[in-house]
Amino acid sequence: MKILVPVKRVIDYNVRPRVKPDGSGVDLANVKMSMNPFDEIAVEEAVRLKEKGAATEIIAVSIGPAKASETLRTALAMGADRAILVETKEVVEPLAIAKILKAIFDEEQPGLVLMGKQAIDDDSNQTGQMLAALTSRPQGTFASKVEVEGDAVNVTREVDGGLETVRLQLPAIVTTDLRLNEPRYASLPNIMKAKKKPLETRTPTDFGVDIAPRLKVLKVEEPPVRQAGSVVGSVDELIGKLKDLGVVA
Amino acid sequence: MKVLVLIEHGGGTLKDASLATITAAAQLGQVHAILAGERDEARQAAEACAKVAGVEKVLLAADASYGQMLAENVAALIVPLMAEYDALLCNASSNGKNVAPRVAALLDVMQLSDVIGIEGERRFRRPIYAGNAIATVESTDPKLVITVRGTAFAKAADEGGSASIEEITGPGDQGLSTFVGCEESHSERPDLTSAKIVVSGGRALKDAATFEQVIVPLADKLGAAVGASRAAVDAGYISNDYQVGQTGKIVAPELYIAVGISGAIQHLAGMKEAKTIVAINKDADAPIFQVADIGLVADLFQAVPELTQKL
Numbered sequence: 001m002k003i004l005v006p007v008k009r010v011i012d013y014n015v016r017p018r019v020k021p022d023g024s025g026v027d028l029a030n031v032k033m034s035m036n037p038f039d040e041i042a043v044e045e046a047v048r049l050k051e052k053g054a055a056t057e058i059i060a061v062s063i064g065p066a067k068a069s070e071t072l073r074t075a076l077a078m079g080a081d082r083a084i085l086v087e088t089k090e091v092v093e094p095l096a097i098a099k100i101l102k103a104i105f106d107e108e109q110p111g112l113v114l115m116g117k118q119a120i121d122d123d124s125n126q127t128g129q130m131l132a133a134l135t136s137r138p139q140g141t142f143a144s145k146v147e148v149e150g151d152a153v154n155v156t157r158e159v160d161g162g163l164e165t166v167r168l169q170l171p172a173i174v175t176t177d178l179r180l181n182e183p184r185y186a187s188l189p190n191i192m193k194a195k196k197k198p199l200e201t202r203t204p205t206d207f208g209v210d211i212a213p214r215l216k217v218l219k220v221e222e223p224p225v226r227q228a229g230s231v232v233g234s235v236d237e238l239i240g241k242l243k244d245l246g247v248v249a
Numbered sequence: 250m251k252v253l254v255l256i257e258h259g260g261g262t263l264k265d266a267s268l269a270t271i272t273a274a275a276q277l278g279q280v281h282a283i284l285a286g287e288r289d290e291a292r293q294a295a296e297a298c299a300k301v302a303g304v305e306k307v308l309l310a311a312d313a314s315y316g317q318m319l320a321e322n323v324a325a326l327i328v329p330l331m332a333e334y335d336a337l338l339c340n341a342s343s344n345g346k347n348v349a350p351r352v353a354a355l356l357d358v359m360q361l362s363d364v365i366g367i368e369g370e371r372r373f374r375r376p377i378y379a380g381n382a383i384a385t386v387e388s389t390d391p392k393l394v395i396t397v398r399g400t401a402f403a404k405a406a407d408e409g410g411s412a413s414i415e416e417i418t419g420p421g422d423q424g425l426s427t428f429v430g431c432e433e434s435h436s437e438r439p440d441l442t443s444a445k446i447v448v449s450g451g452r453a454l455k456d457a458a459t460f461e462q463v464i465v466p467l468a469d470k471l472g473a474a475v476g477a478s479r480a481a482v483d484a485g486y487i488s489n490d491y492q493v494g495q496t497g498k499i500v501a502p503e504l505y506i507a508v509g510i511s512g513a514i515q516h517l518a519g520m521k522e523a524k525t526i527v528a529i530n531k532d533a534d535a536p537i538f539q540v541a542d543i544g545l546v547a548d549l550f551q552a553v554p555e556l557t558q559k560l
Contacts, residue, residue: 011378016381016514017378017381017382019381019382026377026378026381026382093359094350094359094360095353095354095357095358095359095360098354120378120379120495121377121378122377123362123363123376123377123378123379123495124360124362125346125350125362126349126350126353126360126362127350128350129320129346129347129348129349129350129351129354130350130351130353130354131354132320132321132351133324133350133351133352133353133354133355134354134355136425137425138321138425138426139320139321139347139351139426140426141320141343141346141347142343142346142347144489154429157343158343158489158490159343159344159431159490160342160343160344160442160490160498161433161440161490162431162432162433162488162490163431163432163488163490164317164428164430164431164432165428165429165430165431166317166319166426166427166428166429167426167427167428167429168425168426169424169425169426177489178479178482178483178489178496179482179483179489213359214358214359214388214389214390215359215361215386215387215388215389216386216387216388216389217384217385217386218372218385218386218387219384219385220377220382220383220384220385221382221383221385222381222382222383223376223380223381223382223383223521226521226526226539226540228538228539228540228541228544229526229541229542229543229544230542230543230544231533231538231543231544231545231546232543232544232545233545234545235545235547235552235555235556235559236559238527238543238545238556239556239559239560241543242504242525242527242543245525247446247503247504247524247525248471248504248560
């Protein structure tokens with residue numbers, strides 16, 4: 001079984017995003033970029049499934065600028081076998097990403113697609129569900145456990161109020177949540193080896209997908225700043241304040 | 250504009266977040282609601298929904314295939330209905346986030362996620378970058394598919410309405426997925442996303458047993474929901490459904506007590522809409538104090554039990 005793992009190059013998790021003064025977006029010039037953390041979890045899960053013998057090949061895909069090839073190299077260093085970069089300078093929305101992934105899905109015929117539940121830049125949380133819709137396949141979102149069993153996969157999902165397990169017919173699309181695993185660090189020998197793994201570059205037009213955005217971003221602004229209040233010296237003082245505010249009896 | 254709202258319900262009652270989504274829908278136009286679920290429960294919830302102020306019509310799809318809100322089945326139910334509507338609104342909950350994008354893709358529409366403000370018929374505000382920026386976006390699609398962040402809208406009144414209920418049948422089970430089971434986090438405490446008071450613990454709580462000993466009694470004393478930072482969840486003190494933050498739940502209670510939480514950006518994104526924030530942390534420089542209304546710089550292992558006892 002092949003596993004397809006879409007990955008996105010995003011602002012590094014530890015960098016505080018700055019809104020551009022002209023309100024046109026977030027400043028990404030000279031900012032550290034990394035693989036979306038949820039996608040890293042997806043790559044790790046794919047590698048573990050291959051190590052267990054449940055998968056034969058892992059194909060990492062990224063849709064983005066030429067530099068997204070670095071993100072793909074990271075996936076290859078973690079254990080993916082080959083990579084596809086769909087290169088574009090444009091910002092591509094989840095719907096168009098899902099359409100490109102659908103075309104790759106049709107070409108590669110994977111048994112499983114593993115991807116992050118959301119990207120930490122636009123926080124959309126849509127692409128996996130959309131890909132599942134377009135391929136008419138089942139979806140297991142927000143996964144904290146993934147078990148392949150014959151022609152199905154059992155996915156334990158992190159839902160409001162607890163955990164829920166669903167059984168999906170393969171091929172299926174699974175999106176990863178935080179607790180699924182802890183991604184490995186790529187070792188230096190594996191980083192060296194990853195440089196020699198195949199990375200194919202294509203473009204959205206190869207797949208006949210129109211990537212023109214459907215949403216117009218009119219402005220991006222800083223959220224309202226919350227003012228710090230006062231510091232109290234003791235628990236008694238704290239209780240006094242809470243009573244003054246009427247939030248406790 | 251004709252708006253369809255996907256209602257979430259349980260035990261025959263409506264989820265609070267759905268009442269907030271109805272408020273958002275009413276700002277866009279005429280509101281119809283759809284309820285899907287097992288027969289008796291869904292019927293009871295539909296009757297409750299018909300009484301909600303602002304709802305003009307309730308569509309009821311009572312069928313076992315909708316009992317667990319499997320996205321494959323629910324999306325197949327909703328998509329054909331959308332011929333009659335200009336917009337679909339869902340809660341930005343685990344259910345809504347699961348179903349809405351599947352519907353959006355089938356309608357060839359780009360979804361608007363986590364909407365916190367409505368600026369016009371096609372113009373919305375939504376947080377990006379873990380709430381570090383707010384984007385105003387305009388849809389150019391013929392139909393809208395939106396998930397609504399419940400804490401950003403007031404709840405619609407659960408009485409005053411007199412909508413008609415129309416039973417509908419959908420295509421049923423799509424044969425792609427089956428529900429195996431669930432482990433609900435059993436709790437007598439209020440639901441995290443709708444609680445008036447939330448007591449949250451962070452990494453400083455040391456381990457699961459200490460978390461339970463320190464945080465839970467205070468929450469019980471206050472009738473509060475329990476929350477946690479991502480650091481506490483990652484460290485295994487408590488399960489992920491208690492996580493407050495951009496990658497967890499977004500809460501906006503009257504009172505939020507952050508215990509031993511440093512205040513990482515991603516946590517703040519989940520709780521900074523709280524009316525009053527109290528922070529208890531021994532590190533006076535912790536960023537949480539920059540957003541707290543009342544700060545107490547103290548050892549939580551002394552301060553929290555003292556607070557629990559004296560309240």
